[in-house]
Amino acid sequence: MISKRLEAAINAQINAELWSAYLYLSMSTYCQDAGFPGIANWFNIQFKEEQDHAMILLNYLQSRDGRVLLAPIDAVETEWASPLAAFEATLQHEQKVTSLINNLMALAVEEKDFALQTRLNWFVEEQVEEEENARDLIQKFRLIGDNGYGLYQLDQELAARVYTQATPLTTAE
Numbered sequence: 001m002i003s004k005r006l007e008a009a010i011n012a013q014i015n016a017e018l019w020s021a022y023l024y025l026s027m028s029t030y031c032q033d034a035g036f037p038g039i040a041n042w043f044n045i046q047f048k049e050e051q052d053h054a055m056i057l058l059n060y061l062q063s064r065d066g067r068v069l070l071a072p073i074d075a076v077e078t079e080w081a082s083p084l085a086a087f088e089a090t091l092q093h094e095q096k097v098t099s100l101i102n103n104l105m106a107l108a109v110e111e112k113d114f115a116l117q118t119r120l121n122w123f124v125e126e127q128v129e130e131e132e133n134a135r136d137l138i139q140k141f142r143l144i145g146d147n148g149y150g151l152y153q154l155d156q157e158l159a160a161r162v163y164t165q166a167t168p169l170t171t172a173e
């Protein structure tokens with residue numbers, strides 16, 4: 001069993017993760033259209049990872065006999081001034097997600113849901129990485145500035161990123 005408060009909070013976080021997925025898919029298509037297929041690949045992998053995050057929480061809710069309620073996913077932006085602007089928006093967004101995860105963890109502590117805390121520890125670590133990655137890329141874009149060859153090189157670098165499914169504790173069995 002899971003408390004109603006936690007059930008609602010996990011459902012809200014599932015929605016937030018799916019909104020993140022939608023945001024990154026939008027950024028991916030924007031970068032593709034802007035002529036950066038490698039950066040588009042980077043965002044496309046973010047899109048997949050965010051769906052994994054949603055599924056980890058969804059699986060947990062189901063394994064605790066909670067009710068999954070999928071609320072509508074809000075619209076996302078479709079245009080950015082540049083790939084750099086998209087990464088700046090990514091960092092801002094991930095900082096917000098970090099606080100959502102922290103709030104969920106605080107609630108899990110309050111409700112004494114130790115199994116959820118174990119799973120959320122993974123999310124806490126993941127957020128450190130998400131923020132760091134976005135910051136590193138912003139730094140690279142700023143160094144490169146308007147240098148076409150630099151942008152080409154960075155696009156090539158991000159084209160090499162490969163998706164691996166986030167699987168920590170995805171299945172309870």
Ligand code: MG
Pocket residue numbers: 017020049050053097
């Ligand atoms: Mg996430």
